[in-house]
Amino acid sequence: xxxxxxxxxxxxxxxxxxxxxxxxxxxxxxxxxxxxxxxxxxxxxxxxxxxxxxxxxxxxxxxxxxxxxxxxxxxxxxxxxxxxxxxxxxxxxxxxxxxxxxxxxxxxxxxxxxxxxxxxxxxxxxxxxxxxxxxxxxxxxxxxxxxxxxxxxxxxxxxxxxxxxxxxxxxxxxxxxxxxxxxxxxxxxxxxxxxxxxxxxxxxxxxxxxxxxxxxxxxxxxxxxxxxxxxxxxxxxxxxxxxxxxxxxxxxxxxxxxxxxxxxxxxxxxxxxxxxxxxxxx
Numbered sequence: 001x002x003x004x005x006x007x008x009x010x011x012x013x014x015x016x017x018x019x020x021x022x023x024x025x026x027x028x029x030x031x032x033x034x035x036x037x038x039x040x041x042x043x044x045x046x047x048x049x050x051x052x053x054x055x056x057x058x059x060x061x062x063x064x065x066x067x068x069x070x071x072x073x074x075x076x077x078x079x080x081x082x083x084x085x086x087x088x089x090x091x092x093x094x095x096x097x098x099x100x101x102x103x104x105x106x107x108x109x110x111x112x113x114x115x116x117x118x119x120x121x122x123x124x125x126x127x128x129x130x131x132x133x134x135x136x137x138x139x140x141x142x143x144x145x146x147x148x149x150x151x152x153x154x155x156x157x158x159x160x161x162x163x164x165x166x167x168x169x170x171x172x173x174x175x176x177x178x179x180x181x182x183x184x185x186x187x188x189x190x191x192x193x194x195x196x197x198x199x200x201x202x203x204x205x206x207x208x209x210x211x212x213x214x215x216x217x218x219x220x221x222x223x224x225x226x227x228x229x230x231x232x233x234x235x236x237x238x239x240x241x242x243x244x245x246x247x248x249x250x251x252x253x254x255x256x257x258x259x260x261x262x263x264x265x266x267x268x269x270x271x272x273x274x275x276x277x278x279x280x281x282x
Contacts, residue, residue: 101186
């Protein structure tokens with residue numbers, strides 16, 4: 001096929017020899033099958049922000065690092081430079097998460113390069129060597145559903161042990177390769193310790209997996225792995241080999257509303273002071 005314009009820089013720089021075909025077009029990117037020497041890989045081309053269906057919610061971008069205070073101010077003001085910086089940060093988040101999670105042993109595509117807004121990575125294949133199907137396109141027996149569910153819970157634990165929450169995990173961004181599920185699409189991944197929404201995102205990720213696999217193995221719908229996993233993490237007891245039960249004892253202790261409000265106020269004051277320091281430093 002004709003080389004798409006966005007892939008031309010990679011061909012010119014020798015990172016890609018040719019483009020075989022378009023694999024898919026999603027809400028945030030287009031993916032192409034490409035040849036790199038003797039290997040077949042995939043190239044993820046991020047769509048421009050105004051052409052994406054997926055918007056960058058502040059829940060995901062909270063506390064993401066930027067290069068300097070000038071970028072932070074520009075992003076806050078929404079200037080053209082700020083929008084470009086925000087877009088770059090959004091793309092870099094997936095690249096950083098992929099390398100971080102691959103190093104931690106999480107089942108994600110192997111990343112190879114990030115060049116001119118294109119992520120070059122492993123093409124995940126099924127047992128016949130074809131591009132692996134998405135989880136939502138596969139039917140399971142109850143037994144296989146339980147096996148894949150447990151494998152994915154293991155990946156969630158590995159991710160969180162590495163300090164990362166996927167944030168948008170569902171049957172639509174998991175591939176079923178020849179040897180099991182592989183997690184994809186990570187631009188919205190968040191730092192577990194630095195994002196206040198991380199607990200809710202982790203629980204939602206697990207709830208999505210539970211609801212999907214519960215269609216094939218209904219007993220899974222009665223489990224509460226999300227809250228259990230986060231509680232273990234919060235108490236410093238989460239590790240890759242932890243034995244999960246799927247049960248969680250909900251606290252019946254009355255909420256200290258005044259204490260919560262004080263914490264919110266303190267956090268607001270700290271953030272205002274931080275923003276003021278950044279402006280003064282810039």
